[in-house]
Amino acid sequence: MTQERPVLYSFRRCPYAMRARLALAASGQSVSLREVVLRDKPSEMIDVSPKATVPVLVLRDSSVLEESLDVMNWALAEADPEGWLDADRALIDELVGQNDGPFKHHLDRYKYANRYDGAVAEEHRADASKILLELDARLSESEWLCGSRASFADYAILPFVRQFANTDRDWFDAQDWPHLRTWLDGFLASERFKAVMKKYPQWRAGDAEPIFPEA
Ligand SMILES: N[C@@H](CCC(=O)N[C@@H](CS)C(=O)NCC(=O)O)C(=O)O
Structure with missing residues (x-):
């Protein structure tokens, strides 16, 4: 099944997740955000990424990016309006x-x-x-x-x-x-x-998933 938008497992204060959210925000890619608490990770995340670190991005075709730099590169390959990749x-x-x-x-x-x-x-x-x-x-x-x-x-x-x-x-x-x-x-x-540091409640299966970044 194709999902409406990619799903991002994220943790607000994690610097790796933060860099992923920064790139998603800069590129204008909207994702469904699932806020993770590291000591209580959702089984849905571990099922798709057994190494169980954040961030994890599940793309529309169900492929999984489980390294923050991969999430950044994916987002900026989709769109890079600020020219983040123009540098050497x-x-x-x-x-x-x-x-x-x-x-x-x-x-x-x-x-x-x-x-x-x-x-x-x-x-x-x-x-x-x-x-x-x-x-x-x-x-x-x-x-x-x-x-x-x-x-x-x-x-x-x-x-x-x-x-x-x-x-x-x-x-x-x-x-x-x-x-x-x-x-x-x-x-x-x-x-x-400020936009990438907004607080979200811990996500649990069945909860509403906020769209990130907010319009
Ligand atoms: N190489 C990974 C590292 C990600 C990472 O280590 N994230 C930490 C949080 S800042 C984590 O999820 N640790 C797992 C844990 O604490 O259980 C990446 O770039 O995404």
């Missing part, structure tokens, strides 16, 4: 790879040091900060990471920098990375951010 793809991939690899590694061990044996939060914060200083240097040259326009890389990375900043916002604000702060604060103040 090799640069996008390099920046996103650094984010999803080493930066995420250090972010997790900074934010949740007690979950990792022997992890010292300050050491991981320092290692993550080296990466953020590189981003700050880049943002001192241009308003966005890949030039004068926002790209895939900015929106794939911003949710993770937000999470890093929120771990200790006073410490973050005391660091010498003015361009990074302007970039993050611009994102946090944007209508796009």
